[in-house]
Amino acid sequence: MVKNTSSDWNELGVLEAGELVDRFCLYLVAERGRSNLTASSYASDLKQWLNFCEINEFAAFPPTFSSVSAFRRKMDEDGKERSTQQRCIAALRSWIHFIELEEPGKDLDIPLPELPGKTRLEPRILNEAEIKRLLDACRGTKPLSVRDRAIFEIGYGCGLRVSEICGLAMLDLDFDSKLLRARGKGDKERVVPFLGETARSVAVYLETVRPLLRGDAENKSGNRVLLSCSGRPLNRQDVWRIIRKRGREAGIASSRLYPHILRHSFATHLMARGMDMRTLQEMLGHSSIVTTQVYSHFDGEMRDFYDRFHPRA
Numbered sequence: 001m002v003k004n005t006s007s008d009w010n011e012l013g014v015l016e017a018g019e020l021v022d023r024f025c026l027y028l029v030a031e032r033g034r035s036n037l038t039a040s041s042y043a044s045d046l047k048q049w050l051n052f053c054e055i056n057e058f059a060a061f062p063p064t065f066s067s068v069s070a071f072r073r074k075m076d077e078d079g080k081e082r083s084t085q086q087r088c089i090a091a092l093r094s095w096i097h098f099i100e101l102e103e104p105g106k107d108l109d110i111p112l113p114e115l116p117g118k119t120r121l122e123p124r125i126l127n128e129a130e131i132k133r134l135l136d137a138c139r140g141t142k143p144l145s146v147r148d149r150a151i152f153e154i155g156y157g158c159g160l161r162v163s164e165i166c167g168l169a170m171l172d173l174d175f176d177s178k179l180l181r182a183r184g185k186g187d188k189e190r191v192v193p194f195l196g197e198t199a200r201s202v203a204v205y206l207e208t209v210r211p212l213l214r215g216d217a218e219n220k221s222g223n224r225v226l227l228s229c230s231g232r233p234l235n236r237q238d239v240w241r242i243i244r245k246r247g248r249e250a251g252i253a254s255s256r257l258y259p260h261i262l263r264h265s266f267a268t269h270l271m272a273r274g275m276d277m278r279t280l281q282e283m284l285g286h287s288s289i290v291t292t293q294v295y296s297h298f299d300g301e302m303r304d305f306y307d308r309f310h311p312r313a
Helices: 014-030 036-056 065-077 082-102 128-136 143-158 162-167 196-208 210-214 236-249 261-272 277-284 289-309
Strands: 179-183 189-193
Touching: 014 036, 014 082, 036 065, 036 082, 065 082, 128 143, 128 261, 143 162, 143 179, 143 196, 143 210, 143 236, 143 261, 162 179, 162 236, 189 277, 196 210, 261 277, 261 289, 277 289
Parallel strands: none
Antiparallel strands: 179 189
């Protein structure tokens, strides 16, 4: 509940609210220790809210039950997933709290918008044969094929999120110790095994392709491992485009592909082969084992189908 009796916050216009969003993002990074990616995501969500209010002539602040309900209906109509809707409303709630901090001692009752219920979906995965086809789609010595194979080997071999793949720096790779350091949500670091075909593919890329992509533009690369044709670090959209392109070449329907497909396949295949959940939790960088448990449910379902339908089960 935000309390503030000042009329300053009543019927706040979109322009003034936009300035508060910018200050809110600085607050998230500087005072709350959130990552730039989190701040950027919240800013994007709040700008959707401001745009919606401007089009529909709602006051951007304070949010009302009717304006938030209309916003949620619009997200439903646009086909936004429930998790996306939940993040948007969470951003709005955090923004309200921030404004309360900006103007302490004032007294206006603003009910916080309720978070939408989160639909629990089990992750889609590729089976081991499809993973092989995806890797085979990058076979050859062409520079982009070598780079794309390194991307897929890191995603599937180390279970990294797309943002973690893009953020890998040269110092994060330790070929001698056979370890890779990943920076996850909230800039939390973890160390995962880095060996076998994954390490070999990355070594080939670093020796033969990265120097070609980097050229004389080391300042553009920022010492990142994975680079674009122009020598800049890859971003999430680049990796998503690469997955879709190689998936088509591998004959995998685009509807079955999404940015975290390699990470989810990594986790599910390890569970299927007997890895314990605590170890998997550490490798994935989950703060709660509840998040990791979705893979055990999914693996159990696969085993049920196997027992029912496989002739030699």
